Structures are given as structure tokens and as C-alpha cells.
Amino acid sequence: MSTPLLEIQGIHKRFGGLHALNDVGLSINAGEIYGLIGPNGAGKTTLFNVLTGLYQPDEGRFHFDGHDLFRKKPFVVVRSGIARTFQNIRLFANMTALENVMVGQHVRTRSGVIGAIFRHPRARAEEAAIKQRARELLEYVGIARRHDDLARNLSYGDQRRLEIARALATRPKLLALDEPAAGMNPSETEGLKKLMQKIRDDGVTILLIEHDVKLMMGLCDRIAVLDYGKKIAEGRPEQVKCDPRVIEAYLGVAPE
Amino acid sequence: MDIFIQQLINGLIVGSIYALIALGYTMVYGIMQLINFAHGEIVMIGAMVTITCINLLLDLGVQLPGPLLLLAGLLMAIPVSMLLGFTIERVAYRPLRRAPRLAPLITAIGLSIVLQQLAMLIWGRNYRPFPSILPTKVHDFYGAAITDLQIAIFILAFLLMGGLFFLIERTKLGRAMRATSQNPDVAGLMGVNINTVISMTFVIGSALGAVAGVMVAANYDQAHAYMGFMIGLKAFTAAVLGGIGNLAGAVVGGILLGLIESLGSGYLGDLTGGFLGSNYKDIFAFVVLIAVLIFRPSGLMGERVAERA
Amino acid sequence: MNIDFLQTPRGKLITFAVLGIVLAILPWVLTGGFENGKSWVRAVDFALLYIMLALGLNIVVGYAGLLDLGYIAFYAVGAYTYALLNSPHLQAMLPYWLHNPPFLLMLLIAAFAAGVFGLLLGTPVLKLRGDYLAIVTLGFGEIIRIFMNNLDRPVNLTNGPQGINNIERVHFLGLDFGRPVEWLGLTFDMVHLYYYLILAFCIVIIFVTLRLQHSRIGRAWVALREDEIAANAMGINIRNVKLLAFAMGASFGGVSGALFASFQGFVSPESFVLMESIMVLCMVVLGGMGHIPGVILGAIIVSITPEILRDVINPLQEGLFGKRVVDPENLRMLIFGLAMISIMLVRPEGLWPSKRRAREFHEHDEEARA
Numbered sequence: 001m002s003t004p005l006l007e008i009q010g011i012h013k014r015f016g017g018l019h020a021l022n023d024v025g026l027s028i029n030a031g032e033i034y035g036l037i038g039p040n041g042a043g044k045t046t047l048f049n050v051l052t053g054l055y056q057p058d059e060g061r062f063h064f065d066g067h068d069l070f071r072k073k074p075f076v077v078v079r080s081g082i083a084r085t086f087q088n089i090r091l092f093a094n095m096t097a098l099e100n101v102m103v104g105q106h107v108r109t110r111s112g113v114i115g116a117i118f119r120h121p122r123a124r125a126e127e128a129a130i131k132q133r134a135r136e137l138l139e140y141v142g143i144a145r146r147h148d149d150l151a152r153n154l155s156y157g158d159q160r161r162l163e164i165a166r167a168l169a170t171r172p173k174l175l176a177l178d179e180p181a182a183g184m185n186p187s188e189t190e191g192l193k194k195l196m197q198k199i200r201d202d203g204v205t206i207l208l209i210e211h212d213v214k215l216m217m218g219l220c221d222r223i224a225v226l227d228y229g230k231k232i233a234e235g236r237p238e239q240v241k242c243d244p245r246v247i248e249a250y251l252g253v254a255p256e
Numbered sequence: 257m258d259i260f261i262q263q264l265i266n267g268l269i270v271g272s273i274y275a276l277i278a279l280g281y282t283m284v285y286g287i288m289q290l291i292n293f294a295h296g297e298i299v300m301i302g303a304m305v306t307i308t309c310i311n312l313l314l315d316l317g318v319q320l321p322g323p324l325l326l327l328a329g330l331l332m333a334i335p336v337s338m339l340l341g342f343t344i345e346r347v348a349y350r351p352l353r354r355a356p357r358l359a360p361l362i363t364a365i366g367l368s369i370v371l372q373q374l375a376m377l378i379w380g381r382n383y384r385p386f387p388s389i390l391p392t393k394v395h396d397f398y399g400a401a402i403t404d405l406q407i408a409i410f411i412l413a414f415l416l417m418g419g420l421f422f423l424i425e426r427t428k429l430g431r432a433m434r435a436t437s438q439n440p441d442v443a444g445l446m447g448v449n450i451n452t453v454i455s456m457t458f459v460i461g462s463a464l465g466a467v468a469g470v471m472v473a474a475n476y477d478q479a480h481a482y483m484g485f486m487i488g489l490k491a492f493t494a495a496v497l498g499g500i501g502n503l504a505g506a507v508v509g510g511i512l513l514g515l516i517e518s519l520g521s522g523y524l525g526d527l528t529g530g531f532l533g534s535n536y537k538d539i540f541a542f543v544v545l546i547a548v549l550i551f552r553p554s555g556l557m558g559e560r561v562a563e564r565a
Numbered sequence: 566m567n568i569d570f571l572q573t574p575r576g577k578l579i580t581f582a583v584l585g586i587v588l589a590i591l592p593w594v595l596t597g598g599f600e601n602g603k604s605w606v607r608a609v610d611f612a613l614l615y616i617m618l619a620l621g622l623n624i625v626v627g628y629a630g631l632l633d634l635g636y637i638a639f640y641a642v643g644a645y646t647y648a649l650l651n652s653p654h655l656q657a658m659l660p661y662w663l664h665n666p667p668f669l670l671m672l673l674i675a676a677f678a679a680g681v682f683g684l685l686l687g688t689p690v691l692k693l694r695g696d697y698l699a700i701v702t703l704g705f706g707e708i709i710r711i712f713m714n715n716l717d718r719p720v721n722l723t724n725g726p727q728g729i730n731n732i733e734r735v736h737f738l739g740l741d742f743g744r745p746v747e748w749l750g751l752t753f754d755m756v757h758l759y760y761y762l763i764l765a766f767c768i769v770i771i772f773v774t775l776r777l778q779h780s781r782i783g784r785a786w787v788a789l790r791e792d793e794i795a796a797n798a799m800g801i802n803i804r805n806v807k808l809l810a811f812a813m814g815a816s817f818g819g820v821s822g823a824l825f826a827s828f829q830g831f832v833s834p835e836s837f838v839l840m841e842s843i844m845v846l847c848m849v850v851l852g853g854m855g856h857i858p859g860v861i862l863g864a865i866i867v868s869i870t871p872e873i874l875r876d877v878i879n880p881l882q883e884g885l886f887g888k889r890v891v892d893p894e895n896l897r898m899l900i901f902g903l904a905m906i907s908i909m910l911v912r913p914e915g916l917w918p919s920k921r922r923a924r925e926f927h928e929h930d931e932e933a934r935a
Contacts, residue, residue, distance in 0.1 A: 054794070075801065077800075092792055117773050
């Protein structure tokens with residue numbers, strides 16, 4: 001097997017007395033859908049924030065696609081190819097759907113103040129390309145007809161999709177989704193599942209936090225389980241499901 | 257005369273006045289996340305009404321000892337300021353409670369201008385001297401001078417602060433205020449009448465402001481329609497310094513600011529070899545503030561809210 | 566009138582043509598139509614300077630969402646930079662080649678100096694938010710003013726509270742803007758010449774702001790305002806984008822300040838008090854934050870209204886009561902304050918918000934009714 005796309009080892013993160021991540025290590029291979037589950041407060045979102053640069057880990061190693069990302073700023077992380085969505089949707093509420101996706105391309109574009117003021121040919125071309133790609137991405141996630149609506153006015157499901165489009169606009173190699181199906185009805189969830197498979201088939205690796213166990217089992221290639229800030233299991237979905245430590249973590253008792 | 261102790265005393269007196277005013281800012285901020293820019297003007301009006309009232313009594317030939325005259329003036333000024341605070345909230349802030357954050361800031365500034373101009377129309381453009389009715393006896397305190405008035409200011413300020421803390425921590429109204437500052441919507445669902453709580457917050461803050469205004473006027477022997485601006489600014493700085501929204505922070509911030517200003521302006525010339533003199537006094541408030549906020553972005557006693565992603 | 570017509574290319578052209586003619590003849594209408602016309606042109610000149618200031622502050626507050634209460638400091642930096650290089654006060658100490666730099670270079674220097682101060686303010690406050698940021702910027706403005714007031718000792722740099730006198734007028738395109746010029750049978754006085762000069766720079770600044778608004782940088786600012794954490798997670802370099810907003814906004818203030826100093830021929834710390842910062846903020850918010858036409862309207866209203874009131878109040882009082890009952894200066898500010906309050910109560914989104922922002926508020930109303 002080739003080297004993994006993302007590899008972390010011995011990651012620790014403490015908040016005051018709380019040891020939110022305790023010696024967590026995992027590796028994600030290119031092209032897979034990797035799931036992260038665990039009871040509430042297990043440290044999933046903290047790990048997400050570490051992986052996307054919003055939190056600086058206290059110790060550990062963090063390699064991604066040949067870059068050392070340990071304690072790097074978010075914009076460095078995003079530039080290296082990791083993009084994310086948020087558990088409680090964080091769109092730019094008073095910008096249109098299209099503009100949200102255009103902002104997502106910030107890190108892959110270069111025009112500065114001079115370009116903005118004088119609109120020389122390169123800046124003009126870049127702006128046109130940004131707009132074009134934003135339209136394509138809205139089309140890709142299936143909300144093209146809402147491009148001119150303010151993000152705040154989209155339906156809940158469309159907001160989730162817009163967040164994914166905005167993340168894809170950064171041209172990520174790894175897309176990290178924090179509970180994308182939360183609050184969705186079964187048909188919306190099914191649509192989302194299809195979208196994630198499409199994204200993966202187009203060559204983007206996916207890291208997924210989700211509570212919907214059924215969704216996870218049907219979608220993920222591998223799953224890691226966190227509990228009290230530690231990784232207690234990792235493997236294919238059917239292995240993880242039968243792991244006694246996982247059952248204990250979820251049910252509070254060891255199976256007979 | 258011992259300069260250090262003298263500056264210390266001056267700083268404590270001014271600081272306790274700052275603290276009283278800062279409490280008004282911080283209470284309102286704690287409950288509605290609003291800078292009540294007009295608070296400084298309430299302080300000014302408190303001072304002006306008291307002076308007018310005392311002069312009126314003197315003109316009528318009322319023979320009362322100075323402190324009692326002052327008390328009479330205060331008893332007039334406090335209700336006026338309370339009413340003013342109540343009205344301000346009703347007219348300029350309540351209709352904008354759900355508006356964007358900057359809208360109430362603009363009405364607050366507008367109110368501040370209106371109150372200043374009204375004060376000028378009523379009391380004129382010149383400095384109003386504080387009537388000399390108070391004993392001017394000076395005590396010697398370890399080589400420094402302190403007057404009865406200063407002692408009274410200090411004691412009264414701390415009694416009022418103590419009273420406020422009792423009110424907030426031990427009474428039903430205080431509990432409702434604390435609940436509202438945590439989460440107004442939930443407090444409303446739990447049966448707290450938010451409108452009343454907010455009104456009361458303004459009324460109480462304004463009463464403290466009026467007393468502070470009289471203290472300022474008596475301490476500096478004068479009052480002026482523009483006085484509310486600088487003192488309000490300093491007090492607000494004190495509130496931020498301590499951590500805005502935090503009552504104890506306002507007191508600590510106020511006292512600290514008074515001390516820093518007083519000691520700083522007293523010694524700055526010596527420290528910089530005459531390069532910077534006491535004319536830089538007004539800078540201290542801001543330099544200290546900026547320094548504190550750089551190292552503790554939420555103020556000295558403010559809660560450090562962890563960044564939530 | 567049919568509004569849709571104005572949106573067509575032809576309609577736009579006609580609108581701009583009409584606007585251009587109005588702006589071109591405005592000073593002559595004022596000097597021809599009013600007894601004290603020159604003072605009106607002067608007031609319009611100041612209004613143009615305020616438009617530049619308001620547009621600069623709009624970048625910081627309106628786009629990037631950073632509440633700045635000390636903005637006038639950058640105006641001051643621009644004004645003092647101009648004053649120091651173009652007046653006898655400091656020239657004895659300066660090398661000869663620094664005296665009276667060419668006008669455009671001078672404006673660049675002023676913009677650069679103000680921009681540097683913008684970075685100076687921006688760097689320590691990167692982590693601060695909302696009201697903490699407001700109070701620190703306010704303090705920054707006061708610190709700058711107090712230094713201007715006191716830097717007459719030990720070395721007389723700013724001449725303290727007396728300010729700097731005898732500042733050279735602009736020399737540009739072979740014209741001395743301080744001397745009347747005869748042209749086309751008209752006498753262009755200083756106020757006229759400066760009108761066209763300031764108007765030209767005002768148009769440049771409007772153009773730059775418009776271009777910035779619809780650009781990658783402009784979007785990054787708005788994203789920052791909307792949600793700093795999400796902007797961060799989208800790979801926007803928060804620090805650079807914030808500093809750029811402070812520096813850009815400040816440099817607009819610097820240009821405006823330099824023009825102000827040359828126009829007045831005199832600068833003193835009096836002109837840069839906190840109230841001025843607050844006034845500029847009021848222009849931005851009253852007009853319609855983030856919306857360029859709104860901000861321009863706000864600047865015109867806030868700067869011109871007091872002037873109009875000055876001319877209206879006394880005749881009105883004398884007509885009504887036969888004498889002056891109250892000090893006109895008081896009444897003027899009183900009405901001004903009341904107007905600020907009532908406009909905000911009726912239209913919290915500002916007088917002329919962008920369509921989008923108006924929509925936002927309209928939806929709020931509907932939600933409230935539902």
C-alpha cells in the first residue's frame with residue numbers, strides 16, 4: 001500500500017484540565033470515505049478542528065500529502081488541500097449562494113488590490129473563471145437555481161449542500177464533513193449520500209463525522225471510534241460494529 | 257508633603273467615582289450588549305440638577321448645614337436622572353432591540369448630543385461653580401492632605417457599590433437581571449419580564465451615575481455641559497479594562513484607572529526626564545487599556561470564552 | 566419616471582451625463598444664486614472631503630465589519646504630513662529635497678503615512694472583536710490627538726495646540742490653487758478651484774471603492790464580517806485581510822486629510838477630536854452601511870445639514886418670535902441629534918441601503934408578522 005494521504009500520530013489537545021484528545025493517531029488513504037464516530041463529547045469535533053487548523057494541537061505529528069501541517073494556520077492547511085464544513089452550518093449568511101462559493105476559491109486565486117482596481121487582463125480572466133467555477137459547483141451539488149439567493153434564505157438541506165460546494169471550491173484533496181446529515185429527513189439523507197459518493201468518485205477523499213450509524217455503515221470504507229478523547233477502534237464498518245469496546249462505549253456495559 | 261501618598265489618595269477618590277459610573281455602563285452592557293453612550297450625559301445632568309437645586313435653596317434663604325443642602329440636591333437629582341435613564345431606554349433603545357448592532361449605537365450618540373445641547377440651553381455655556389457649602393477642613397494623612405469631602409466620596413461610593421452587589425446577588429430583581437444577562441430569551445420563557453428588568457437596569461445605573469456626577473462636581477468644584485463626555489469615556493474604558501459586563505471588573509477597572517492616571521501623571525515627568533509631562537495624563541487610560549486588551553482580549557476579569565468552532 | 570429605463574446602458578449614460586453637468590456647474594449656481602455663495606461652495610468642498618472619509622471608513626466598518634471609532638486619526642496623519650512638508654514651520658529642519666514635494670507624490674506620501682498608521686493600529690487589535698475593538702480604536706484616535714497637542718516639546722514638531730500655519734496651497738498642472746484664475750470669462754476663486762480638485766479625487770476614490778467591492782479582496786472582507794471563523798476555515802488569511810482593510814481605509818483618510826490641510830492652509834488638533842470620528846461613522850451608518858451611494862448620501866446629509874440649519878434657524882426664529890430666543894448653534898446641534906435618533910428609529914438599515922440589505926430587513930418584518 002502506498003503512503004496514506006493524511007497521517008496523524010500521538011495528537012494531544014488539552015483545554016485547561018480537560019484532555020480532549022489523548023494520543024490520537026489515524027491515517028486516511030486517498031480515495032476512501034473515512035468515518036469518525038463516538039458518543040457525544042468524545043472529541044470528534046475537536047479532532048476536526050485540529051485537522052483543519054482551527055485548533056493548535058499540544059503534541060503529535062500531522063502529515064498531509066507530503067506537507068507537515070503540525071500547528072499550521074488554517075490558510076496553510078486549506079492550501080495544502082483540506083477543506084471542511086461545520087456541524088452548525090456556518091455560511092456567509094448575507095452573501096448570495098454564488099458569492100459564498102466564490103469566497104471558497106480565495107485560496108486558489110491571487111488577484112490583489114492592484115488587480116481589483118485596474119482590472120488588467122489577468123485579473124479579469126481570473127474573476128471570470130472564479131464565477132464560472134462557482135456556477136459549476138452549485139450545479140454539481142444541485143442548487144444552481146438558487147445561485148442569486150442569500151445563503152440565509154436557503155432551506156436547511158440546500159444550506160448543507162452550499163457548504164459542501166463552498167468547501168469544494170477550495171479544490172481539496174480531503175473533504176472533512178462534520179455531521180452533514182444532521183437534521184435531514186430520510187430522502188434528503190439519501191440524496192446527500194449520493195452526493196458524497198459522487199464526490200469520492202471524482203477523486204476527493206472524504207472524512208466524515210456522523211451520528212446516523214446506518215448511513216455510516218453503508219457509506220464508509222473504514223471507521224474510527226473515539227471515546228473520551230481516545231481512539232478505541234478502527235477498521236471496516238462490520239468489524240467496528242462488533243467490537244466489544246465500541247459497544248461498551250455506546251451502551252455503557254460490556255456485552256456478555 | 258508626601259507626593260506618593262497624595263497621588264494614591266487622589267487616585268483612589270477619582271477611581272471610586274469612575275467605578276460608580278463604570279457600573280452603569282457595565283450593567284447595561286451585560287444585559288443588552290449595548291454601549292449606552294448617553295450615560296456620561298446622565299452623570300452630567302445629575303451634577304447640574306444638584307447644583308441648581310442647592311443654589312435655589314440658598315436663594316430662598318434656607319438655613320441648613322452644607323451636607324444637608326447637598327443631600328437635598330441629591331434627592332432631587334437622583335429621580336431626575338432615573339427618569340431620564342428610563343426614558344432614554346424606552347425611546348431610543350427599546351425599538352431597536354432587534355436591529356443591527358450599530359443602529360442603537362447611533363441613537364445613543366444622537367441622544368448624547370441632544371442632552372448636551374439641552375443642558376447648554378438650560379444651564380448655559382460656561383462652567384457652573386459648585387456652591388461652597390461644604391466644610392473645607394483638611395486632614396493630614398501620613399503627610400498627605402485629604403478633605404472631609406474626599407473621605408465622604410470614598411465611603412459613599414463603596415456603600416453604593418456594596419448595595420448594588422447585594423441587590424444583584426440577593427434579591428429577586430437581581431436574580432432576574434442575572435438571568436436576563438445570561439440569556440434573555442430563556443429568561444423570558446421562565447417568566448422574567450425582560451422589559452421591566454431592562455428598565456430597572458437603566459434606572460439603577462442612572463441613579464448611581466447621578467451620585468457620581470455630584471461627586472465629580474463637588475470634587476472639582478465645577479460642572480459643565482460637556483463634562484459627561486470625558487468622564488463617561490474614562491468610565492467606559494474602566495469597564496472594558498475590568499472586563500465589560502462584569503460588575504466586580506467595573507469596580508476594579510475604575511479604581512485601577514484612577515490610580516494609574518494619578519500616579520502616572522505625577523511621576524511621568526520624572527520617569528522620562530521631563531520628556532513627557534502631566535499633559536499626557538489623558539493618554540494613560542488608553543495606553544493601559546490597549547496594553548491590557550492585547551494580553552487579555554476580554555479584560556482583566558472578563559470570562560475567557562473559548563473560541564467555538 | 567420609469568426606473569427601469571435608468572438601468573439600461575443608454576439610461577445610465579444619460580444619468581451620468583446629467584450628474585456630470587450638475588456637478589460641473591454646481592459651484593457657479595451656488596455663487597450666482599446666493600448672497601454668501603462662496604461659503605456654500607466651501608461647505609460643499611468639505612462635504613466632498615467627508616465623502617472620501619466616509620468611503621474609507623466604510624471599507625473598515627461596512628465591508629470588513631471592524632468597528633473603528635478613531636478613524637479621524639488617519640485624516641489627522643494625512644493633514645499633518647501635508648502641513649509639515651509644505652509649511653515654513655518644519656522646513657528649516659528638513660533637507661531641501663523634502664520641501665513642497667510634487668502634488669501627486671505628496672498625496673502618495675500622505676496615503677502611505679496614514680496606511681502605516683493603519684497597520685500600526687491594526688496589528689495589536691487583530692484578536693479583538695466588536696466593542697473591545699471600538700474602544701481601542703477610540704483610544705488610538707485620542708492618543709494621536711494628544712500627541713499632536715503636546716509634541717511641541719522638547720522638539721517642536723507639531724506646534725502643539727496652536728497648530729501649523731501658512732501651509733502652501735496646492736500647485737498642480739501649472740496652477741496655484743490659492744490664487745483666483747480667469748477662464749472663460751469666469752473668475753475661479755480658491756473655493757472653486759478646490760471644488761474641482763477635491764471632486765476629482767473624490768471620484769477616483771469612489772471608483773476605487775466600487776472596484777474593490779466587486780473583487781476577490783472585497784468578498785474576503787465581507788466574508789470576514791459575516792463569519793470570521795468560517796472565513797478562516799475557507800483559507801482566508803484573516804490577519805492579512807484585516808490589515809489590508811485597516812491600511813486601505815486609513816490611506817483614503819490620509820489623502821482626504823492632505824487635501825484638507827492644503828485647503829484650510831492651517832491645521833490644529835482641534836479638527837481631529839473624537840466627535841469627528843463619530844460624525845464620520847454616523848455618515849456611514851445613517852446613509853446605509855456597505856452601500857456606496859448610501860454612504861455618499863450620508864456624508865452629504867451629515868455635513869451639509871448643520872450648514873443649512875445655520876442659515877435657516879435665525880430667520881426662522883426672528884420670524885416666529887421677533888427675536889432670537891435660543892442660541893442658533895445649540896439649536897442646530899439639537900436638531901441634528903434628534904434627526905440622528907429619528908432616522909435610526911425609522912430606518913435602522915440606513916436611508917439608502919443596498920437592495921440586498923433592504924431585503925434582509927423586509928424579511929425581518931415579515932417574520933415578525935408571521
